[in-house]
Amino acid sequence: MTDDTFAERIVAMTPTLYRVCYSELREASDREDAVQEALTRAWQKRASLRDERFMQTWLVRILINECRNIQRRRPAQTLDELPAPPPGADVGLHDSLLSLPDKLRLPMVLHYIEGYKVEEIAKMLGVPQGTVKSRLYAARREMREKLSEEAEYTW
Template structure:
């Protein structure tokens, strides 16, 4: 028997309690508990920001995507079929909202107002060469890279979330790594 695959009972019970606690919050939110819904949003805020940042470049657009996502999630949570997939469900809503903003922005040209500074999360790393290299990738490569490396999602989770094959996720990650390497080598 492989002893490395044995999980101590104490850790297993703590993990089950965490999962049960999160699922009970989702059930409460489905039944209309606003505090449970707010708690779920707060728990997932950083993860959602990372996804939005991977798709959108403007902090203003990210804020819009957040607001629209929260409103839609609150309205649609009674229809969530499996509470275990809350994070995937709300992330899918966010991605759709980000794509809506991209489509909307193609129609308009915006001028940034440098006086306004009310960001949800300050992106302290936006000037790093690596982040600039990632931001220069095409949208599909950029999003997959952000989800995998910055949001710690597995290939299976990304595949399910983006509704693409696992092989496509692996291919995108490989192409993204190669392009980032070439960009970083040139600089």
């Protein structure tokens, strides 16, 4: 893969990268730092990408690591209030997703928003497929409860 192709594919992935970051990090500046560090690492390691077909999964996995590195360096925070939804966001979905525990939210985003298969998510997160399935089940249950009073949300 040429550098141009590599860069073009990354640019095309910007919405996915953004949603993964948004799922993990509350501050816009942290999301920007995470994606910059992830892209830098991916660029440095691009020669080790053995199969171009897995580039997207590979990059998302790197990004998740960077998001968690940033989380880890931050002092523990108690968030009493959810951040305001960004322009264009579905408020109900935004709030219900962000209300999920961290472990449940990311599989939900990766599966239902990004369309990754359970097997792919398991590789990204380094957990068994069964764990992903159980987290998706728990996440769906929690979101269903949060959204049950709003008629437009059905499952």
